[in-house]
Amino acid sequence: MPDPAEDLQKLLEALYCKPPHTPSVARPVLALSTKYEITHLRQLIIERLEADWPQTLDKWDELEDAIASRREAYKWRPHTPCVDDLFPEPASAMRLACDFNIPQILPPIFYHLLRIPIANDWALFHKDDPRATAEALLGGERTANWDLLRKRELLLMLPSRQELLGTMVSPGTMDFARAAKRDDELYFENRNVVMAAPSADNASEDTVFRIHKSVMAR
Structure with missing residues (x-):
C-alpha cells in the first residue's frame, strides 16, 4: 500500500525546511525516514526529542x-x-x-x-x-x-x-x-x-x- 500523500508532504517539508518536533507531526516523518533509511533526518528528530526530554x-x-x-x-x-x-x-x-x-x-x-x-x-x-x-x-x-x-x-x-x-x-x-x-x-x-x-x-x-x-x- 503506498504511503499517504499527507505523510509524504510532511517528509518533504522536513527534508527541505526543518524537522518537526511535536510528536503528532514527527510521527509520520519519523516513520518514513526510518522506512526509507533517511538516517540524517531521523537523527535530527531524535536529537530534538532528546532536547525536549533531558x-x-x-x-x-x-x-x-x-x-x-x-x-x-x-x-x-x-x-x-x-x-x-x-x-x-x-x-x-x-x-x-x-x-x-x-x-x-x-x-x-x-x-x-x-x-x-x-x-x-x-x-x-x-x-x-x-x-x-x-x-x-x-x-x-x-x-x-x-x-x-x-x-x-x-x-x-x-x-x-x-x-x-x-x-x-x-x-x-x-x-x-x-x-x-x-x-x-x-x-x-x-x-x-x-x-x-x-x-x-x-x-x-x-x-x-x-x-x-x-x-x-x-
Missing part, C-alpha cells in the same frame, strides 16, 4: 526553571499560549520512543508522567470543555494523553506514583522538604527500571508482571 538532572532542572518562568508569566498574560501548550506532551512522546526505538528519552517521560494527576487528561482539558478547565490551565497545570499509554507502561508507573503522592501535602502541592531527596531517587529508579524493560510491545504478560514486581520491591 537526559541529566542538571538539564532537567533547567527545563523546570523555564517552565516555572513561563507559568508565572502566563498568570499576567492569559491570552498567550498556556504552559501545557508550549511544552511537550509526555504520552505521545512515549509512543514515539516505544514505536521507533528511542529508549533514551523514556526515563524522563516516565518521571514527568508520575507527577501529572490522572484527572488531568489532555482531551478533557483541551478539547471536550475548555471552559471547565480554563482555571486549571491558567494555574499552569500539565496534562497527559492517557489513552495512548498501554498496560505495561501503566504497570511500570503505578508503584512509583503512589510513593511520590505520599510527599504531597495537598493535591498537586509538594512537601519539598520531604520530596527533594526522594524526587532525585525516583528519577534514577525509573531510569533503571525503564531501561531494563523490554522496548517491544509484544512482551509477554509474564514479563510485564515481572517488571511490576521488581518495581514494587523498590
Whole structure:
C-alpha cells in the first residue's frame, strides 16, 4: 500500500525546511525516514526529542526553571499560549520512543508522567470543555494523553506514583522538604527500571508482571 500523500508532504517539508518536533507531526516523518533509511533526518528528530526530554538532572532542572518562568508569566498574560501548550506532551512522546526505538528519552517521560494527576487528561482539558478547565490551565497545570499509554507502561508507573503522592501535602502541592531527596531517587529508579524493560510491545504478560514486581520491591 503506498504511503499517504499527507505523510509524504510532511517528509518533504522536513527534508527541505526543518524537522518537526511535536510528536503528532514527527510521527509520520519519523516513520518514513526510518522506512526509507533517511538516517540524517531521523537523527535530527531524535536529537530534538532528546532536547525536549533531558537526559541529566542538571538539564532537567533547567527545563523546570523555564517552565516555572513561563507559568508565572502566563498568570499576567492569559491570552498567550498556556504552559501545557508550549511544552511537550509526555504520552505521545512515549509512543514515539516505544514505536521507533528511542529508549533514551523514556526515563524522563516516565518521571514527568508520575507527577501529572490522572484527572488531568489532555482531551478533557483541551478539547471536550475548555471552559471547565480554563482555571486549571491558567494555574499552569500539565496534562497527559492517557489513552495512548498501554498496560505495561501503566504497570511500570503505578508503584512509583503512589510513593511520590505520599510527599504531597495537598493535591498537586509538594512537601519539598520531604520530596527533594526522594524526587532525585525516583528519577534514577525509573531510569533503571525503564531501561531494563523490554522496548517491544509484544512482551509477554509474564514479563510485564515481572517488571511490576521488581518495581514494587523498590
